[in-house]
Amino acid sequence: MMNNQSAIGVFDSGVGGLTVVRALIERLPYENIVYFGDTARVPYGVKSRNTIEQFTEQMVQFLMEQNVKALVIACNTIAAVAGERVRRLAGPLPVFDVISAGADAAIRHSQNGPIGVIATTTTVNSNAYARAIAIRQPNYRVISQACPLLVPLVEEGWLDHEVTRLTLREYLPPLLAERIDTLVLGCTHYPLLKPLIREEIPDIPLVDSALTTAEAVAYELEKRHLLNPTTQTPDYRFFVSDIPLRFRAIGERFLNRPIDQLEMVSLG
Ligand code: DGL
Numbered sequence: 001m002m003n004n005q006s007a008i009g010v011f012d013s014g015v016g017g018l019t020v021v022r023a024l025i026e027r028l029p030y031e032n033i034v035y036f037g038d039t040a041r042v043p044y045g046v047k048s049r050n051t052i053e054q055f056t057e058q059m060v061q062f063l064m065e066q067n068v069k070a071l072v073i074a075c076n077t078i079a080a081v082a083g084e085r086v087r088r089l090a091g092p093l094p095v096f097d098v099i100s101a102g103a104d105a106a107i108r109h110s111q112n113g114p115i116g117v118i119a120t121t122t123t124v125n126s127n128a129y130a131r132a133i134a135i136r137q138p139n140y141r142v143i144s145q146a147c148p149l150l151v152p153l154v155e156e157g158w159l160d161h162e163v164t165r166l167t168l169r170e171y172l173p174p175l176l177a178e179r180i181d182t183l184v185l186g187c188t189h190y191p192l193l194k195p196l197i198r199e200e201i202p203d204i205p206l207v208d209s210a211l212t213t214a215e216a217v218a219y220e221l222e223k224r225h226l227l228n229p230t231t232q233t234p235d236y237r238f239f240v241s242d243i244p245l246r247f248r249a250i251g252e253r254f255l256n257r258p259i260d261q262l263e264m265v266s267l268g
Contacts, residue, residue: 002067002093004226007032007235008217009068011059014042014240015155015247016188017074018254020098023214024072025236025257028221030228032235034066038267040242043151045120045187049081052122056082058267060089062239069226072217073097076186076209077120080128094220101216102184102209103132109205110182113140116175116204119186121146129186143178147171147187154189155250160196168193168200182207192254237261 008028010021014037021035036059038044044052056078063071071090073079078086079097087095106115106129117129123146130142150171153164175183184207185191191208198206221227228234240247243264251259 002069004069005032005228005230006067006069007034007237008070008072009034009036009063009066010072010074011036011038011056011063011078012075012188013037013044013077014039015251015254016151018251019188019191019210020072020074020213021236022255022257023210024217027214027218028227030231030234032228034063034068034237035239036063037238037240039240039244039247040267043120044075044077045122045148045151047122049126052078053082053085055267056086057089060086062265062267064090064093068093070094070096070217070221072213074210074213075188076102077122080119080123080126083128094224094226096213096217096220098188098209098213099128099132099186101212102186102207103129103136104216105207105209105212106133106182106184107137107140109207110140112181113142114178114180115140115142116178116180116183117142117144117186118147118150118171118175118183118190119144120151121148123186129184141178143175143180145171145175150193151187151189154192157250157253159192164193164196165200168197172197172200176201180204185209235261237263239263239265241265241267
């Protein structure tokens with residue numbers, strides 16, 4: 001049975017959600033975590049809603065079988081198009097997602113907008129950030145820019161590379177032309193580009209949804225008396241639907257620590 005020592009279940013289309021795990025580990029160092037990354041079917045950012053909903057359902061089922069005490073949608077694309085589906089499947093389990101946490105933080109940072117959002121194509125087309133911000137603050141304009149080239153550049157490890165810098169110089173100017181006063185990093189991979197983005201736009205505050213999600217999880221679990229009361233070294237288990245070449249190296253870069261317990265599970 002699920003209790004307050006049960007793990008937090010975190011899931012993503014692949015390896016990117018490890019940025020959220022990293023933030024969770026830093027914020028909640030005694031929590032057990034079980035992660036699922038759908039590495040066999042990544043990327044989700046160019047796929048349709050129906051396909052993403054179907055894949056997501058399988059991951060949620062798997063995590064619920066592990067008796068998790070909460071679910072964290074670490075993938076912006078999943079949060080954008082399948083958040084409702086996850087909440088329905090989860091029933092009474094608390095569900096957190098990077099878009100709600102990112103929208104909350106964007107409003108805290110912004111003076112009066114417009115708020116810029118960079119994300120995958122599917123996230124931008126879904127308009128999910130604009131809707132999440134409009135619910136909280138209907139007067140703020142949201143300007144979104146799809147940046148499909150950034151995910152592969154980050155996975156390649158080109159975090160401080162001329163090609164990535166030039167790519168940002170293509171993607172960012174339309175947002176700057178609208179005089180955004182805050183930029184939401186609306187994709188799991190983008191927190192790794194923070195130093196480079198800061199160099200390009202030093203005066204605009206960046207919202208890192210990995211950090212704000214971890215903050216939201218900490219707040220809500222405490223409120224619900226669901227924090228793990230023990231202070232033993234926690235258990236981190238990582239499940240993936242495929243172990244591609246260089247997975248460990250890329251994953252450890254996202255997580256900023258070694259991945260010890262890694263297992264492959266076929267879904268669907
Ligand atoms: N995890 C995805 C996101 O945050 C990026 C990778 C993908 O396209 O699957 O939007």
